[in-house]
Amino acid sequence: APGVVKSSEELNAAIAAASPGDVITIANGTYTDMEMRFVGQGTEDAPITLTVEEKGKVFFEGQSNLELSGQFLHVEGLIFRNGHSPTSEVISFRTSKVEVCNNCRVTECVIDNYNPAERFDSDIWIALYGKHNRLDHNYLTGKRNQGVTVAVRMDTEASRENFHRIDHNYFGHRAVLGSNGGETLRIGTSHYCMFNSNTLVESNYFYRCDGEVEIISNKSGQNVFRGNTFFESKGTLTIRHGDEVTISNNFFFGNGVANTGGMRIINAKQKVVNNYASGLTGYRFRSALTIMNGVPNSPLNRYVQVTDSEASNNVFIDCDNVQFCVGSDEERSATPENVVMANNVFSNKTRDKIFSAFDDISGITFSNNLISPNIVPLQPTGFQNKELTFETLENGIMIPEKTAAGDSIRAGLDLMATPENTGLTWYPRQEDEMFFNTGKTIDVKPGQNTLWDAVRDSEPGDIIRLSESGEYQQTKSIDLTHPVSVVAADGLSEKPVVTFRRSSLFNIENGGGLSLRGLKIDGKEGEDKPLNAVIRTSRYSMINNYKLLVEDCDFVDLDVNHSFNVLRVAKNTMADSILLRNCRFENISGSVLALDRETDDIGIYNAENVVIENCLFDEIGHTAIHVHRGGRDESTLGPRVTIHNSTFDEIGGDKRNKTGTSILLWGTQYVDIDKCVFDDSAPLKLHLVVGEPVVELRNSVLSGGTTLEDNGEPYQVNNLKRGLTEPLY
């Protein structure tokens, strides 16, 4: 029988020689560029096993992957990290189009941040083909590129009605992708959605799976989702295609985190029962419960009408939105039919209006839904205001007492996924968030490249403090590969002045982040060529999202040549958040924020959250704030843009400003402009294209000929003063 193997050659030999019952053991160590192909015929009683000498001590790095085919194969204990698959899948349950797996199991494997450098080089971490396979107790964390984490593929007959079981996996943090293709689990595709998959998805834990609007995208029939837990995940379990799907006894914990959602329902004969949701804040596609409108006689890849379905015995505690007929428009005009909603419980401490209907809901029969006394019923019948009492369990779940729904939740508790009963124990779980100001403070004095030297010597989270007023001149660009803060010391009489001679001062490279406070950035020494920037992202795709926080800073005289920006981003980079607060931007030949590089117009964008507060923009040549999300894809609910208490004066007048605007928000999903002044500027333009964006513009002034342009889509305007005859400044 094969023993311990130490190389690709030995592994291949052992696989070739393996008989039912054999165990192939990979020796401890790190294997680079190892492409494993595990083909074998085990039996139900005597599977062929591929395992490791010691769990947690066998690593596959570089461009490694695993393909397997045959039957009764068992894989256990592999760790993929520090690299990415050379093919489009890391673990594939097939070795060719026709050689697939049946009755195979992959358990206790780890895939940890195993991503290509390119954000939109898409791949799938685990792809199931064939039938009756099981994927369980794996730990899959840090997928950052496009492509679903786990997919059930159904592209041949041999992979349909497959009865796979996906259970007790722990899905770690998946960062916002800013595009379609960020699902954590997908079952089927629209091509084959008329077939049944019969996959059971049970007791998996989803920890902050924020990739896109669909955490799970169901695209086939007769699947069952039960006992799964969704922790602070910014998306929903979506039945996108496929009929006769059951969603039961799942648990959604939003904890008030923005954009957390529950379940979104499309298609026919769906059953949504006994689920528990609390603290979900999402709206529209990310509501706690979303029932969509369909397209009449929909093609398979559009939206099939919701019919003959049921949503009963579910409990919603402190969830902001439950929405019906979502997506209603000229195309999606088929309202739900023969849908029953009964015995659900809705309780909300702070919000009275949680229900919305965007079209005719007469096809939904509501009965005996209990709502807390403050909640406004969706309609007179089928809803009953009632003071509810709750039993709060140890895990924080609030069971509404003496209700059918409460009883059914309680009955499902033993199925509930927890961090403890999912994944595996022998590999550390890490949170891979980026934090500022967690490290040491490094004091720096004025001089040439003193700041550059300090950043070179810094560690993640360090604070570099400019201890005196005076000039900090950089003849070299500062590359940031981890989060760093650069701040003025307290109590200085004047802001420290930072100047720079290269085409950029700070470069946020992959893994980097920047927080600035109390500085004056002067562009006078900049290289005499176009397209300089104070801060730029990596010119390469960044697989990590970044954060940029700027407070109490002045940016002046960025005008040595044309198109000098404050921030210049590259295609395929993504900011989780950009904050500008209490800043002054003056005499700048380019843009302040140019988040406009995703010109392919397929729904990708460059920043999720942009917040501008109490800033002054004066004499900016190009569009001061340009946020672009092109195309009509509905997979995301960003970018979100907030601009408060800010003044824009003489913006966008440069002859090279192609957009001809002072602010251009194209395809943004959420906009809140409040208490702002726009004077002597090119038009402020809102181009609203997809997803019924939430846009509000209020308490603001447009003067000096500044106009507001839009593309005819609706948005909110309150207390907007236009065309004042006197300039304000």
Add this chain to the structure above:
Amino acid sequence: APGVVKSSEELNAAIAAASPGDVITIANGTYTDMEMRFVGQGTEDAPITLTVEEKGKVFFEGQSNLELSGQFLHVEGLIFRNGHSPTSEVISFRTSKVEVCNNCRVTECVIDNYNPAERFDSDIWIALYGKHNRLDHNYLTGKRNQGVTVAVRMDTEASRENFHRIDHNYFGHRAVLGSNGGETLRIGTSHYCMFNSNTLVESNYFYRCDGEVEIISNKSGQNVFRGNTFFESKGTLTIRHGDEVTISNNFFFGNGVANTGGMRIINAKQKVVNNYASGLTGYRFRSALTIMNGVPNSPLNRYVQVTDSEASNNVFIDCDNVQFCVGSDEERSATPENVVMANNVFSNKTRDKIFSAFDDISGITFSNNLISPNIVPLQPTGFQNKELTFETLENGIMIPEKTAAGDSIRAGLDLMATPENTGLTWYPRQEDEMFFNTGKTIDVKPGQNTLWDAVRDSEPGDIIRLSESGEYQQTKSIDLTHPVSVVAADGLSEKPVVTFRRSSLFNIENGGGLSLRGLKIDGKEGEDKPLNAVIRTSRYSMINNYKLLVEDCDFVDLDVNHSFNVLRVAKNTMADSILLRNCRFENISGSVLALDRETDDIGIYNAENVVIENCLFDEIGHTAIHVHRGGRDESTLGPRVTIHNSTFDEIGGDKRNKTGTSILLWGTQYVDIDKCVFDDSAPLKLHLVVGEPVVELRNSVLSGGTTLEDNGEPYQVNNLKRGLTEPLY
């Protein structure tokens, strides 16, 4: 006295301790990230010397550089390679704005391909500041990023009237940059061009310095250029700004290479005498001799009228073009005044019409210019047809006998730069061109990833031969980091079929190149997402130009999703040449060639030469051939596009085709479309913006509603048939 130093610390200590006459010697070895700062006060008789233990054995790599300031410093023997400067200069004759060099010398140093990864991260290899410095016998080769190779800077008073001497340097190959900023030598800038530099540029050798239209850009007064040799260099010695410049006894050898040029004259009181030029083919800004029109009362940074100047005793053998009043337009309307052209010799064996005047030349006095009998005189007076006899020297120079010009050329021969009397002897000179088909042949059979494996095992110039018909399926993308050919074996009954599962089949990475012959590329297995490509360049900036040659290939069914291209390039990549010959492109949802990524519109573009011959394009969703060069910069004479004997049928009809065209040539400088058919297609569009492009469209047919669009700029149309009522296919 300081001895041999082995580290940065020892070097700094030695420099700090150095007295006049000291010699600091750097020990043999490779130094990484070494930032040298050589400050000292030598004397005329006792300079301070920084040298190396053994020449050719001391290397500076990574992010190393040298700054020097003080006086009578002598630097010798340094080699910079495998990296790039951390600042904007590799060798800088200053250590701060006010600390500059006087009477310093840098000699026998090497800078070899010392470039950042980013093509448009600009830097200068050697920058001279201060006065009376000498730069001689250096070897500077392979600059590929933006920024001049050697610059004389004049930004402070201390750096003007500097009397620098730049002599006996060997400037190696500088590849086409495809943008402004590719000069090999620049003296001054437009900001300070009213000042004199008084730099002597003597006996330097320029080997294939093709960076841009200016090999040398003179931007200050009273400089002298003499004895320099320009070998097959695609540009000119340009007096761009500054008066009283002398160009004498220089040698230009074009050898019939395309775009080779001579001298281009602007401004006043210039003297162009005793120069020898042969085999130059360039036109307009790259003519053997170009006299520009000026702008009346020109601002310093535009074009000052040519006045009070002389061009005498020069010899032009077999040069294609000598042009006057070049650039004449509404703005540049000031014709040359008080210019003398006397005693020049023009001889041409094959071309009769070498002179062109684009405006009034009455301000130029021509006298006693001798022209070979076939040449058409520019005007009746001042030109004399004459059978000339020549003495051919050993180096190939042809001296016209018994002429004043011939005598003056002969008198200057001892100044003439040669490969032997320039640069240094102890470092190998290499040509860094990329060649196909210089290596071994690797035979490959059909199967999964057999081609991928062969490329991985290949070396530069290898030929991978697909030895049988059948399917070559790739589940991995093929990265090309050196030139490789992939060809079908001779005599196969059917073309080998290559299919691929990733988003691209071939990735041309930095240093790579691809030649394909005899294959069928089928897109049917491609990943089901938008924006696939058969071939793409690195997504990153490529510092090396690449070549793509495709012959006898079929590209079919690239339509698994939208916007599937044959070639997809990234921003900041540059093809020297792209050739498509005898190919068929059928059923493609994207573009065939999308050379359109330089959207900043500052004169940068993605391909120098595009040649399409005898191809069939059928059902292409987006613009089949899209070449974009934006902005109005005149530093380059590309892109050049030739399309012959090709048919375009049903092109550009996809609703996502943003340009709405079948072919879009924007800002191209040379277009030749001959014997082509355009049927049932979106418009063919020519957008001509700058540089008086040479555009010809002839012997072609537009039918099935296909129209020709332009922007009103002139171009040539001959024998174009439009609006045939019957479709051709």
